[in-house]
Amino acid sequence: MKLSVEKLRSDYLKELTNISEQKPSECMQCAKCSAGCPVTRAMDLLPHQVLRYLQLGMYDKVFQSKTIWICASCFTCASRCPRDVDLTKLMEGLRVLALREKGGNKLRPEELPVDMLKEAPQQAFVSSFRKYSK
Ligand code: SF4
Numbered sequence: 001m002k003l004s005v006e007k008l009r010s011d012y013l014k015e016l017t018n019i020s021e022q023k024p025s026e027c028m029q030c031a032k033c034s035a036g037c038p039v040t041r042a043m044d045l046l047p048h049q050v051l052r053y054l055q056l057g058m059y060d061k062v063f064q065s066k067t068i069w070i071c072a073s074c075f076t077c078a079s080r081c082p083r084d085v086d087l088t089k090l091m092e093g094l095r096v097l098a099l100r101e102k103g104g105n106k107l108r109p110e111e112l113p114v115d116m117l118k119e120a121p122q123q124a125f126v127s128s129f130r131k132y133s134k
């Protein structure tokens with residue numbers, strides 16, 4: 001049982017590192033990210049606490065929290081970090097992992113309204129398909 005939990009943790013870490021190109025182990029827990037984050041009032045875990053749980057391999061705590069969905073991808077934390085940890089990319093990677101865990105395709109090209117295809121920026125489509133489709 002212990003082995004499978006360890007494997008699960010290393011799989012998550014590998015996948016998160018692949019998606020975000022960031023290493024949670026680089027964080028030194030100075031909390032400058034949390035001090036600058038504009039939306040901590042709505043979070044149940046502070047940004048540096050998310051990093052700590054990742055370092056401890058406690059992904060369940062992170063996935064149960066609403067913090068990764070509250071994050072506004074504003075890059076403030078990334079610009080303040082003295083260790084060059086890009087927490088914005090990690091948050092994005094965690095959202096992708098959480099959605100993949102839930103399984104299934106949430107977004108199909110054939111279901112998109114034609115008007116939206118004409119008007120919305122292409123970057124929005126690429127980002128949405130990365131998040132919501134397998
Ligand atoms: S600012 Fe960087 S080093 Fe400091 S706690 Fe946040 S992620 Fe970790």
Ligand code: SF4
Nearest residue numbers: 037071072074075077
């Ligand atoms: S990117 Fe997310 S976690 Fe970082 S400062 Fe902005 S809202 Fe907070």
